[in-house]
Amino acid sequence: MSTTAPVATPETPAPAPAKRHRSQAWDTALVTLLSFVTALVIGAILIAIADRQTRDSFQYFGHYPGDTFRFAWSAIWHTYQALFYGAVYNPNTASHGTLVGYLGPISETLTNATPLIAGGLAVGVAFRAGLFNIGGQGQIIIGAVFAGFVGFHWHLPAGIHLVAAVVAGLIGGALWGGLAGLLKARTGAHEVITTIMLNYVAINLLGYLLSVRGFQAPPYGQAIANPVDSNAQLPLLLGDSMRVHAGLLLSIAAAVVVWWLLTYSRLGFRLRAVGANPAAARTAGMSVENSYVVVMLISGALCGLAGVSQVLGTNPAITGDIDSGIGFDAITVALLGRANPVGTVFAGLLFGGLRAGSPLMQAYAPNELVQVIQALIVLFIAAPAVIRAIFRLKTSGTSVGADLAKGWNG
Amino acid sequence: MKLELRGITKRFGSLTANDHIDLVVEPGEIHALLGENGAGKSTLMNVLYGLYQPDEGEILIDDVPVTFAGPGDAMAAGIGMVHQHFMLIPVFTVAENIELGHERVHGILPRIIGRLDRRRARREVQEISERYGLAVPVDALVQDLPVGVQQRVEILKALVRDAKVLILDEPTAVLTPQETDDLMKIMVALKESGTAIVFITHKLREVRAVADKITVIRRGKVVGTASPDSTPAELASLMVGRPVKLNVDKEPAQPGGAVVEVEGVRILDDGGAVTVDDVSFTVRGGEIYALAGVQGNGQTEITEALVGLESVDAGRISVAGADVTRMSTDHILGLGVGYVPEDRLHDGLVSSFSVAENMVLDLYDQAPFSGRLNLDLKHIAAHAEQKVEEFDVRTSSIGHAASTLSGGNQQKVVLAREMSRPLKLLIVAQPTRGLDVGSMEFVHKRIVAERDNGAAVILVSSELDEVLGLADRIGVMYRGKIIGEVPAGTDAEEIGMLMAGQTAENGETAS
Numbered sequence: 001m002s003t004t005a006p007v008a009t010p011e012t013p014a015p016a017p018a019k020r021h022r023s024q025a026w027d028t029a030l031v032t033l034l035s036f037v038t039a040l041v042i043g044a045i046l047i048a049i050a051d052r053q054t055r056d057s058f059q060y061f062g063h064y065p066g067d068t069f070r071f072a073w074s075a076i077w078h079t080y081q082a083l084f085y086g087a088v089y090n091p092n093t094a095s096h097g098t099l100v101g102y103l104g105p106i107s108e109t110l111t112n113a114t115p116l117i118a119g120g121l122a123v124g125v126a127f128r129a130g131l132f133n134i135g136g137q138g139q140i141i142i143g144a145v146f147a148g149f150v151g152f153h154w155h156l157p158a159g160i161h162l163v164a165a166v167v168a169g170l171i172g173g174a175l176w177g178g179l180a181g182l183l184k185a186r187t188g189a190h191e192v193i194t195t196i197m198l199n200y201v202a203i204n205l206l207g208y209l210l211s212v213r214g215f216q217a218p219p220y221g222q223a224i225a226n227p228v229d230s231n232a233q234l235p236l237l238l239g240d241s242m243r244v245h246a247g248l249l250l251s252i253a254a255a256v257v258v259w260w261l262l263t264y265s266r267l268g269f270r271l272r273a274v275g276a277n278p279a280a281a282r283t284a285g286m287s288v289e290n291s292y293v294v295v296m297l298i299s300g301a302l303c304g305l306a307g308v309s310q311v312l313g314t315n316p317a318i319t320g321d322i323d324s325g326i327g328f329d330a331i332t333v334a335l336l337g338r339a340n341p342v343g344t345v346f347a348g349l350l351f352g353g354l355r356a357g358s359p360l361m362q363a364y365a366p367n368e369l370v371q372v373i374q375a376l377i378v379l380f381i382a383a384p385a386v387i388r389a390i391f392r393l394k395t396s397g398t399s400v401g402a403d404l405a406k407g408w409n410g
Numbered sequence: 411m412k413l414e415l416r417g418i419t420k421r422f423g424s425l426t427a428n429d430h431i432d433l434v435v436e437p438g439e440i441h442a443l444l445g446e447n448g449a450g451k452s453t454l455m456n457v458l459y460g461l462y463q464p465d466e467g468e469i470l471i472d473d474v475p476v477t478f479a480g481p482g483d484a485m486a487a488g489i490g491m492v493h494q495h496f497m498l499i500p501v502f503t504v505a506e507n508i509e510l511g512h513e514r515v516h517g518i519l520p521r522i523i524g525r526l527d528r529r530r531a532r533r534e535v536q537e538i539s540e541r542y543g544l545a546v547p548v549d550a551l552v553q554d555l556p557v558g559v560q561q562r563v564e565i566l567k568a569l570v571r572d573a574k575v576l577i578l579d580e581p582t583a584v585l586t587p588q589e590t591d592d593l594m595k596i597m598v599a600l601k602e603s604g605t606a607i608v609f610i611t612h613k614l615r616e617v618r619a620v621a622d623k624i625t626v627i628r629r630g631k632v633v634g635t636a637s638p639d640s641t642p643a644e645l646a647s648l649m650v651g652r653p654v655k656l657n658v659d660k661e662p663a664q665p666g667g668a669v670v671e672v673e674g675v676r677i678l679d680d681g682g683a684v685t686v687d688d689v690s691f692t693v694r695g696g697e698i699y700a701l702a703g704v705q706g707n708g709q710t711e712i713t714e715a716l717v718g719l720e721s722v723d724a725g726r727i728s729v730a731g732a733d734v735t736r737m738s739t740d741h742i743l744g745l746g747v748g749y750v751p752e753d754r755l756h757d758g759l760v761s762s763f764s765v766a767e768n769m770v771l772d773l774y775d776q777a778p779f780s781g782r783l784n785l786d787l788k789h790i791a792a793h794a795e796q797k798v799e800e801f802d803v804r805t806s807s808i809g810h811a812a813s814t815l816s817g818g819n820q821q822k823v824v825l826a827r828e829m830s831r832p833l834k835l836l837i838v839a840q841p842t843r844g845l846d847v848g849s850m851e852f853v854h855k856r857i858v859a860e861r862d863n864g865a866a867v868i869l870v871s872s873e874l875d876e877v878l879g880l881a882d883r884i885g886v887m888y889r890g891k892i893i894g895e896v897p898a899g900t901d902a903e904e905i906g907m908l909m910a911g912q913t914a915e916n917g918e919t920a921s
Contacts, residue, residue, distance in 0.1 A: 266780045277760040284772035285740035
């Protein structure tokens with residue numbers, strides 16, 4: 001049985017490991033960066049097309065082509081400038097000389113990034129164990145409901161109340177995620193289907209709860225729950241004028257824990273083995289079913305943390321929109337972060353920035369464009385062959401796209 | 411038709427898979443291409459079949475240079491190939507499979523909505539199978555045919571397309587000894603009718619039986635030609651590049667107490683069909699018990715049941731005194747059972763994991779490789795370094811992914827892992843499949859060493875030579891049953907007959 005692949009023989013040593021690893025990481029980072037840049041470039045074209053002045057001037061393009069380019073450039077520049085102002089640093093507000101003027105945009109980016117990081121870690125860790133958790137939305141909602149309920153219904157001393165509410169949120173998310181894991185382990189039901197369905201259950205459960213007295217805040221009639229006790233709220237990090245809260249620290253801590261789990265722990269070894277080759281894991285005596293349940297409990301708890309940071313931090317009362325698309329953006333974040341905790345933190349910050357910048361961008365371009373750009377980034381990352389073709393990079397290693405496809409089959 | 415390859419060179423990145431290979435195949439000769447795995451035989455044939463373009467060199471047919479942009483060109487030029495893995499459609503009949511790709515159609519717009527001319531197809535297939543003496547049931551579905559007959563269908567596919575040169579890529583890997591003999595007869599008949607055959611293999615016995623010329627390839631280069639009269643040892647050392655011992659050196663077994671007791675085990679597959687039927691056997695410490703048989707006769711299932719990967723429908727299995735019939739794999743391995751699965755890439759390794767991680771795949775949760783929660787990466791690395799050294803795994807770093815290793819080295823990783831703790835039972839399935847002669851020698855030596863340490867060894871192999879060389883006792887499986895148990899030293903023919911379902915007493919197919 002000769003294989004066509006030539007084997008490494010003593011005469012043809014494989015390249016040195018250090019070099020090889022570095023180049024692979026570099027390659028991944030490069031493709032990711034280029035995906036982002038390409039998405040921005042295509043976004044720029046769309047901004048120009050969406051700009052009325054540019055379109056109008058195009059009608060006399062033959063006479064004054066300069067106008068088209070000037071208007072297009074202006075629209076693109078202003079839009080991306082607004083994105084930067086909203087997400088990183090805004091010289092207009094900074095000139096007020098206040099702290100919020102300087103740090104307001106960063107605070108917004110961090111606030112938006114907080115649940116995205118937690119959610120991205122959730123999707124990423126499931127990914128590493130071979131599961132595709134699309135149930136972030138439902139798990140975030142249930143986590144938020146648990147945390148929010150403990151937050152407004154119980155009245156405990158400062159400190160203890162916060163811990164109780166956070167733990168409740170983690171448990172809520174874990175239960176919702178673990179349910180999908182249990183269904184997969186016991187019956188083989190595909191997690192993609194069960195998590196999507198559990199999303200619907202969670203959304204509608206939330207809708208129902210928000211109409212129930214005792215849950216709903218007076219004056220009744222609005223779909224908003226009782227506000228969370230101040231004792232149970234996550235402390236603000238930069239004073240009352242800025243929204244960034246201690247949820248950020250929890251998300252970062254979660255990233256560290258997940259990194260440790262995947263790199264140095266026994267459990268992580270098992271989860272990774274199950275994710276990479278369930279047949280070999282089973283042959284080596286690992287329980288694949290148990291691993292599915294465990295990783296979905298962890299993944300759900302991390303989504304629960306995203307819910308916690310929403311309901312105890314950013315917006316301290318449960319509303320119908322408590323998830324605000326985080327559950328699905330988390331998939332994007334995990335993809336962009338290559339299911340790696342460090343990468344996920346950066347991807348979360350990037351997407352937090354895009355979310356923070358989009359309100360200011362609306363003055364220059366339709367808000368939908370931000371989402372289009374996000375979608376394009378993911379598109380290019382999921383199909384790295386496109387980026388490699390555009391920039392004529394050599395193929396190497398496996399793509400996250402391939403991993404994603406495997407996740408679907410698993 | 412005379413076929414000549416001149417200075418063929420094919421590189422993959424920094425690796426030269428074929429390095430200036432010259433080869434001449436005359437009409438009516440069987441030309442064996444002998445070489446270890448990864449020597450470059452298949453690459454060369456893929457160049458010849460138009461699947462790869464050579465970086466240098468040329469292909470000449472009757473002294474005229476030709477280029478093949480794809481298999482279509484090669485086929486048109488009279489080159490046919492029978493792949494190791496058949497390219498047949500199981501739910502089509504033999505005739506349909508043979509006609510596939512050049513079907514005759516008629517009708518108003520034959521290219522678009524043509525009607526298949528089945529009668530003519532049958533006639534054509536019938537005719538050609540008679541001409542070459544290759545009997546096939548024309549109307550049978552391919553999925554219902556034994557492997558040997560399927561292979562004949564593949565050969566007919568090539569002949570129908572007027573192949574003058576037939577490439578057979580490891581044709582005997584999937585055949586029973588009897589089917590192998592039949593194939594040899596077919597090859598000789600084809601040769602006599604003027605067809606040239608390029609016969610790719612690493613089995614020395616077959617080469618000596620049928621080849622007219624032997625070209626040996628090592629590491630991408632032609633290292634020599636040999637005549638069929640060469641001794642196996644000469645051929646082997648030419649292949650490997652050093653003297654090789656072909657026989658397994660071992661003392662007579664000194665069996666101790668029973669370690670494995672299998673009683674009346676029945677196993678059903680997912681569809682409820684019986685795959686293992688009332689199988690009983692005992693293996694004692696210090697002996698090698700071989701489960702011989704053609705693949706797919708229940709050996710895989712029974713070994714998987716031994717390690718808890720397959721659920722047992724009826725019967726009882728005990729290992730080292732413990733009833734393991736319903737025990738989890740983890741617990742069974744914990745009893746001191748080592749298991750080398752048949753399909754190492756699928757079941758034995760996590761190919762994206764490093765060599766070091768693979769070396770502890772079933773030991774990672776035990777001291778000294780982990781604490782209560784954490785892994786001890788230092789111990790894992792030290793362990794891997796030591797095993798890589800001991801088992802001569804060729805890798806430049808234990809941090810490399812297992813997928814970067816050659817098949818033989820992957821197998822050594824699995825063996826090293828399974829043999830890195832005291833064993834009461836070692837189960838090895840197809841331990842040398844795809845391994846070259848050099849690695850094979852090493853693997854056999856280690857298996858015998860485990861036996862001599864007092865472990866019971868269960869060897870599953872479809873290689874008769876391996877079974878004969880290693881086993882102290884042989885149970886032959888056929889259609890889910892052990893149809894005969896014979897001692898070491900039984901002659902190959904008798905075991906071959908058993909593998910084909912013929913018992914000595916009745917002389918007819920048991921089923």
